[in-house]
Amino acid sequence: MANRIFRYIDDWASIRLVDSFVKDNKAGTGNGEASLYLGSKNDPDIFSFFGVEAFDVHCVLMRDEVLDYLDSVKQEYINHRFNYRNEVSLDTWRVLYEEVKLLPEELNFDLTRKRLNDKNGRVYAQELTYKRSNPDINKAPKAYTYNLIRRIAIPEVTFLMLTKMGENDSEMYAKVYYDPENE
Secondary structure (H helix, E strand, O other), rough: OOOOOEEEEEEEEEOOOOOOOOOOOOOOOOOOOOOOOEEEEEHHHHHEOOOOOOOOOEEEEHHHHHHHHHHHHHHHHHOOOOOOOOOHHHHHHHHHHHHHHHHOOOEEEEEEEEEEOOOOOOOEEEEEOOOOOOOOOOHHHHHHHHHHHHHHHOOOOOEEEEEEEEHHHEEEEEEEEOOOOOO
């Protein structure tokens, strides 16, 4: 999967979380684009997976799997593989870990295609309730979950896996995972 942003096999897809999507742990020149870049509109895998060009999917993310992700990425917070612009330290990892421990078992967000007529042919998706501030889980749970993914991700080596739930193309199980060998 080296250098692929989006990969689709049967009922699951894996999306590389690039530097521009990551909120705090920036290692490159990305500006914190709140939209998730999926790839080019010429990549047939994207629309084959989502079923339509103007997709809108509901995603379920499990708290314990976010904790597993944080455990797997902990060494990156201690021994940096990248030069980060902001603080990436064991202290920031601990704060995130403690925050996630207090969350409900099941977290939800939606991914809706944005910019259908992007002049450069890029395909983006976003949780439409997300508005760049730090959302409160009780007032805006979907925006909070989407923001959490952006805050915990280490760019280029963190992936978002989406797996179809049943036969409905609009319900997805989401998992954030760390793959340091895949940068």
